[in-house]
Amino acid sequence: MSATLTPSSPAPSVPHRTATAPTVWGMDWMELHARYWAARGVQLVRVGERTPLVAHAELFMLLDKHTLSLFRLAPILDDVSWVKPDLIIVRVSDAAKQPYSERLVADETGKFMRLQRIYDATQVRIGRVVLTSDKDLAGVWQQAADASSGWEQLRKLTRRTDRYPAKLRGKLFDANNPDDLARFGHELIQRWPRPDATISRISEVSPGIWADKDAKVDVGPGVRGPLWVGAGREITKNMTAVGPAVLWDRPEQAPPKEQIEWLDLENLSSPAPKSLLETRGAGKWAHSPLKRLFDIAAATAGILGTFPIYPLVALAILIEDGRPIFFAHKRETLGGRQFGCLKFRSMRKDSEEIKARLMAQNQADGPQFFMKNDPRLTKVGAFIREYQIDELPQLFNILKGDMSVVGPRPSPFKENQYCPPWREARLSVRPGLTGLWQISRTREEGNDFQEWIKYDIRYVEKQSLWLDLWIIWRTLVLLVKRATKS
Helix, strand or coil, X not given: CCEEECCCCCCCCCCCCCCCCCCECCECHHHHHHHHHHCCCEEEEECCCCCCCCCCCCEEEEECCCEEEEECCHHHHHHHHHHCCCEEEEEEEEEEEEEEEEEEEECCCCCXXXXXXXXXXXXXXXXXXXXXXXXXXXXXXXXXXXXXXHHHHHHHHCCHHHEEEEEEEEEEEECCCHHHHHHHHHHHHHHCCCHXXXXXXXXXXXXXXXEECCCEECCCCCEECCEEECCCCEECCCEEEECXXXXXXXXXXXXXXXXXXXXXXXXXXXXXXXXXXXXXXCCCCCCXXXXXXXXXXXXXXXHHHHCCHHHHHHHHHHHHHCCCCEEEEEEECHHHCEEEEEEECCECCCHHHHHHHHHHHCCCCXXXXXXXXXXXXXXXXXXXXXXXXXXXXXXXXXXHCCCEEECCCCECHHHHCCCHHHHHHHCCCCCEEECHHHHHCCCCCCCHHHHHHHHHHHHHHHCCHHHHHXXXXXXXXXXXXXXXXX
């Protein structure tokens, strides 16, 4: 005798849980929607709801009381990381295939005659989703009486130039519509391959089959994912279940909702594809002759391609602040050996004295010194720093063997003493002209040093030729985007 599981019905039409609302893993569709976005570092903030705003969320998504949205953030993340707007206004276009649509038919005078039903129609929905990294703006939205007044307040508090418009294809759903909720659940189960990112009580018992720790699942030949199994449920080998489907919690065994561990989530600013971050034999690529040959070829091509810039930059530095043109700062390379890291001089000659007076204004949380508008920079220096022209002489460091094209940022002895495990990892490879941290950092207050450690160690662990090529490509793309937006 066999039993068959069918896709469960959606949560009730009301957006908030009621006493009788079905749940899976202790949550209804609205709460699972919030978990999906939390897994991407985004906290959902609904107008009129007084939920606490999370300090460690990278973005806040401002929604009305009943909209659910699914779309990819990746196409706009690069632009946003450079432009840094107060508000990102995303117009989400959803060309959803509906069973039918209805059209009003009127006579020549405009008088209603009948409804015409058109089957197999495509209904285009367009909705507005607002994103912000500003916790205060998210709070303004949260305190508003409704979406219209919330949007009006946001417009008053931000300049037009600080509002970044974007268009994305995605999916929009109305939580007050049971059919929409059913479609949302069907879509979410397929789009979210790793719900364990924000739900710790579940595990993948078979590919695409996620089960609560209080469920009993014995996967037989008739069970195929994607499938979500709630608390207190049981699947035996003689059962048939074909996803996408969800088996809700038993009401009497529905677990309490877990807290989201925001500090453990991956940053949005780490855009490297997962396929490039798979373990590929750590340490082998960094010390292979092929990488060294690649560095020499790339540095030689870089010098030949940029050499006409050198006399122009040198002349500009001489005119504004005199000599020296170059600056060689002591940094550590492979095994802790020190070398002179070359740069075009971008700071005043008395920069070290000025730095001592500015330490109280340091905006970096680690050993680095960083100020958004550093007064030590010359006018020429600010320009060449903006476009990383000051680092072009490091191509000669690469030829000499002190550096690589891709690797951790070259750092002095003092900075490397802050975290011994980090120091050992980053000094096991040559420092790079660019690297995973350089293209992934957010400069988020209180988090910059943690990002530095994370991305350096990740690069050392996952290094490969393809990852190096990808980092070089992303660096060039970001530089071009920065130049075109200036």
